[in-house]
Amino acid sequence: MLRRARSDRTSGLTDGLSIRGALPTDAVRLAELSGVLGYPTSTEAITHRLERLLGRGEEAILVAKAPSGQIIGWIHGSEQELLEAGRRCEILGLVVDPEYQGQGVGRRLVVAVERWAVMRGLEQIAVRSNVLRTASHPFYQRLGYTAYGPEFDDAGLPHRWMTRVLG
Numbered sequence: 670m671l672r673r674a675r676s677d678r679t680s681g682l683t684d685g686l687s688i689r690g691a692l693p694t695d696a697v698r699l700a701e702l703s704g705v706l707g708y709p710t711s712t713e714a715i716t717h718r719l720e721r722l723l724g725r726g727e728e729a730i731l732v733a734k735a736p737s738g739q740i741i742g743w744i745h746g747s748e749q750e751l752l753e754a755g756r757r758c759e760i761l762g763l764v765v766d767p768e769y770q771g772q773g774v775g776r777r778l779v780v781a782v783e784r785w786a787v788m789r790g791l792e793q794i795a796v797r798s799n800v801l802r803t804a805s806h807p808f809y810q811r812l813g814y815t816a817y818g819p820e821f822d823d824a825g826l827p828h829r830w831m832t833r834v835l836g
């Protein structure tokens with residue numbers, strides 16, 4: 670995975686980076702980046718899902734836009750209500766363009782979803798971290814998430830829950 674040393678992260682990318690809600694016109698890039706995440710998806714499928722998801726207040730689909738205007742990452746946060754744990758936010762998907770990884774883009778996206786969750790009155794955020802993704806576990810740890818519970822199977826892949834208390 671492409672990771673830049675901390676001293677190299679002075680390109681000004683994160684200064685010029687903006688985070689905003691996804692738009693239907695982002696579908697092409699969202700589909701491309703879904704492929705990077707390991708879920709190759711057509712633009713048409715993403716367009717249809719966006720049509721449904723963007724109208725739901727309990728879903729947040731945010732994109733990171735580089736100063737060039739290119740979409741370089743997206744995150745999907747969702748409000749869930751669990752019988753045993755009540756309301757919480759779950760990060761359902763997160764990806765940063767490999768060309769831009771290691772420059773604080775993922776952190777900005779997670780922080781933005783956390784803010785959205787706090788505004789909805791949610792006090793906890795959780796994510797199923799695929800243990801085979803070498804980046805994702807240390808990334809979430811760095812952002813203050815802790816793993817809990819045993820490893821479990823999700824779509825044939827080993828995962829662990831990671832969580833953080835908000836606020």
Ligand SMILES: CC(C)(COP(=O)(O)OP(=O)(O)OC[C@H]1O[C@@H](n2cnc3c(N)ncnc32)[C@H](O)[C@@H]1OP(=O)(O)O)[C@@H](O)C(=O)NCCC(=O)NCCS
Nearest residue numbers: 763764765770771772773774775776802804805807808811
């Ligand atoms: C995981 C991912 C989203 C991280 O995005 P990113 O923009 O590269 O991460 P950031 O640059 O914002 O890193 C934030 C912090 O995590 C740390 N971090 C990121 N990747 C890391 C890694 N592989 N190992 C250790 N620490 C890591 C960074 O050092 C940084 O810490 P610091 O700012 O305190 O120094 C990105 O690597 C990615 O898209 N991976 C493929 C898809 C994926 O795994 N998605 C998550 C599944 S939900």
